[in-house]
Amino acid sequence: MRMSDLMACDVYAADGRCLGRVRDVRLVMDGPVRGSLAALRVDALIVGGSAFAGRLGYLRGGVRGPILLSALMHRLEARAITIEAGDITHWDVDERRLITAARAIQRGDPDR
Amino acid sequence: MTDGRVLHAGLHVLDRQMRDRHGRLCGKVDDLELERNEETGAMYVTAVLSGPGHLLYRTGRRRIGTWLAKLTSHIERSSLEDPGRIPYDRIKSVGVTVDLAIEANELATFAAERWTRDHIVGHVPGSRHDADE
Numbered sequence: 001m002r003m004s005d006l007m008a009c010d011v012y013a014a015d016g017r018c019l020g021r022v023r024d025v026r027l028v029m030d031g032p033v034r035g036s037l038a039a040l041r042v043d044a045l046i047v048g049g050s051a052f053a054g055r056l057g058y059l060r061g062g063v064r065g066p067i068l069l070s071a072l073m074h075r076l077e078a079r080a081i082t083i084e085a086g087d088i089t090h091w092d093v094d095e096r097r098l099i100t101a102a103r104a105i106q107r108g109d110p111d112r
Numbered sequence: 113m114t115d116g117r118v119l120h121a122g123l124h125v126l127d128r129q130m131r132d133r134h135g136r137l138c139g140k141v142d143d144l145e146l147e148r149n150e151e152t153g154a155m156y157v158t159a160v161l162s163g164p165g166h167l168l169y170r171t172g173r174r175r176i177g178t179w180l181a182k183l184t185s186h187i188e189r190s191s192l193e194d195p196g197r198i199p200y201d202r203i204k205s206v207g208v209t210v211d212l213a214i215e216a217n218e219l220a221t222f223a224a225e226r227w228t229r230d231h232i233v234g235h236v237p238g239s240r241h242d243a244d245e
Contacts, residue, residue, distance in 0.1 A: 001147070001155075006146065028116040029118075031154070035204075037206070
């Protein structure tokens with residue numbers, strides 16, 4: 001599987017409701033050491049919201065100002081949700097469809 | 113969340129500049145290969161994908177991207193099984209740049225230029241010496 005395939009997927013709740021497209025993937029460097037680095041594990045998917053705000057670094061990139069722009073970008077991203085990779089029950093990447101059984105969905109900036 | 117270093121694929125890894133073992137620029141991170149561990153169910157990054165074929169694939173031109181990546185792999189002489197696929201254990205660090213423990217000329221990034229040099233420009237009379245010699 002490729003990251004680009006994963007980031008082209010839509011995520012659905014168990015009841016069939018579409019939660020949005022995968023906008024980014026949170027990776028954690030905590031796996032077994034391979035060469036010089038610990039393996040990068042897929043930890044969570046950032047789903048929905050505005051891709052624009054994320055790409056400018058206003059959320060996961062730690063950019064905080066100017067304050068008006070920051071407020072606007074955080075408002076845009078408020079619709080984004082973070083879904084733990086372990087909560088994805090069905091990975092149908094060929095059909096670009098992931099299904100989650102997550103009940104508690106974390107909204108907004110996952111790192112704040 | 114666990115204690116390991118946290119990176120976001122789209123923000124911190126994709127499109128980052130790569131440098132070879134001598135610090136020479138050698139392309140960008142165009143995609144990542146993922147593999148699921150059947151025992152734990154966790155998914156890990158197993159390779160960095162780089163080169164025009166993988167970039168085309170990522171931008172939605174999947175068929176021609178796959179074809180171009182195969183073509184590059186076929187024409188390129190490299191110690192790597194696939195010059196567009198850099199195994200994760202050949203990555204030294206991930207920061208502002210992605211530093212590799214590999215030579216730039218083993219990668220697919222400039223494969224077309226190298227092929228053109230070796231097979232076309234190299235056969236043009238006078239191409240074997242510097243212009244000012």
